[in-house]
Amino acid sequence: MADHLKRRVGLGLLTAYGVGVMVGAGIYVLVGAVASEAGSWTPMSFLLAGIIAAPTALSYAEFSTRYPEAAGEAAFVGHGMGSQIMAVFVGLAIVLAGTISAAAVLRGGVGYLSVILDVQSGWSIVALGLVLTGVAVFGVIESLALAALFTVIELIGLGLVIWAGFSGIPVIEAPLSVPPIWTGIGAGAVLAFFAFIGFEDIVNMAEEVRTPERTLPRAILISLILTTIIYVLVAFAAVRVVPVVELGQSEQPLALVWRLGAGGDGRFLAAIAVFAALNGVLAQIVMASRVLYGLGKRTGALAMFHQVHPRTRTPMRATILIGAVVVVGALSLPIAVLAEATSTILLSVFVLVNLALILEKRRAPEAAFCVSPLVPVVGLVLAGAALILNI
16 A cells, blocks of 8 residues: 555635535534524524634634645644644544544434435444445545535525525514624524534645645635525524524424425425535545544554555545444434534644644744734634533
């Protein structure tokens, strides 16, 4: 086996990958939870969450031009803090977060699938996990192309929800017609923040990206901006045609938007949610395997994973291991446990990455893409606050 990846990914595929990871299956259930806190000001909560995520995304963007490596956060923290131990610790944390996130999404996706088809969940988890792992082993272009197709399907579904919300008969209490309650908007923003997790996965594709110093920051920022716009529009459409109390109590809020805004049962949204879940699982398997590959260069204990298949140019051993753990996790652990663990790990990593950039900028202020020294400070404070609230 060879020991280096091949640079084949451009801005378009990388941005589609980022948007697909961020949009994911969560938006199909998260709108209701945010609405129960923020009421008709739910769009403001999503906008505020995007603003909260922005400083950390900018920190990632600068670091990605300084150290465009597959083990993104591990390289960032390792260089910034001057600690190989911290680098390996953060890298393993990202691998763990990606793996359990994929397990949660796979389990949830099979739940949506059971609404459409009479399937046995255990065998469906195994079958879908094996297929997605096989795609990830087959090639990065093939993986990201399939992820891009899934992303298009997701966005079509959300576009239909937006259309239904804006064309339907508005509820009596029109959006934004009541005075804002900022405590509710803030609580909703904390919930909505987790819908923006995913931009960090982009940096772990660094060694397969053409001209990473230019492409990585652009993909991160474009993905964040597009996702924020989509979320705000979906939230506005939802509160426009569905009473917020009913929206907050619904387990399938976007299907409810479709029923009240356009008529019909909205079952097709369950099918789209399945594609969204498959997209999330595939993206996380690809990401986590690249981090494990990158860690293999940093520590002898993981050196066996710093190899790629000579034909597919993918880290086959790392991908197979990640895929197997994803399937086992999806079969054995409840979604709530998986999701909570993912959020806690990633927010902890965000704190460390922002701290590492503060230290790095003191030593070497200039970079190909450079943000204000205040950016990582704000990112550190916001990520730390979100971590405390999550715990």
